[in-house]
Amino acid sequence: MRTGGIPLAPQGSMPQVPARANAVRKLLIVEDEVSLQLALREYFESLGWRVRCVTGEAATSLLLAHRDFHAVILGLRLGLPADEGALALISLARARARRARIVLFATAGTADLERMAQVRGADVVVYKPQSLAALAQHVMGASGRAQGDARP
Numbered sequence: 001m002r003t004g005g006i007p008l009a010p011q012g013s014m015p016q017v018p019a020r021a022n023a024v025r026k027l028l029i030v031e032d033e034v035s036l037q038l039a040l041r042e043y044f045e046s047l048g049w050r051v052r053c054v055t056g057e058a059a060t061s062l063l064l065a066h067r068d069f070h071a072v073i074l075g076l077r078l079g080l081p082a083d084e085g086a087l088a089l090i091s092l093a094r095a096r097a098r099r100a101r102i103v104l105f106a107t108a109g110t111a112d113l114e115r116m117a118q119v120r121g122a123d124v125v126v127y128k129p130q131s132l133a134a135l136a137q138h139v140m141g142a143s144g145r146a147q148g149d150a151r152p
Contacts, residue, residue, distance in 0.1 A: 072101070087120050
């Protein structure tokens with residue numbers, strides 16, 4: 001099944017948020033495509049996350065300065081002329097959300113850009129298109145350092 005061009009997980013295959021006593025997991029989504037932002041918000045809220053969505057560096061910086069997040073999804077277009085700006089946003093997210101899981105959700109990229117993103121602080125680079133269930137697995141750390149960790 002597809003919704004708005006975003007592949008959805010088959011029925012019954014939604015990843016489960018690791019249980020933790022009274023912990024509310026908070027997610028920041030930085031995405032310029034409004035339809036994708038809305039789909040990501042709805043999906044992660046259905047998994048029990050508290051979600052905030054923003055576009056651009058200024059709004060991202062403001063939220064990260066005043067709120068704690070367990071995970072940050074940066075929907076960026078690596079491989080375009082704005083590479084340095086995108087990489088700077090990763091550095092900003094890592095500096096302001098030191099314990100958060102940072103997932104770069106990129107449109108395109110190269111091995112060098114992926115390596116630079118990880119040096120700047122991205123925990124994982126995931127390329128679009130990606131099923132929401134697969135993205136959620138990366139956000140929850142199924143393949144990385146935040147597995148089972150609410151990271152308050």
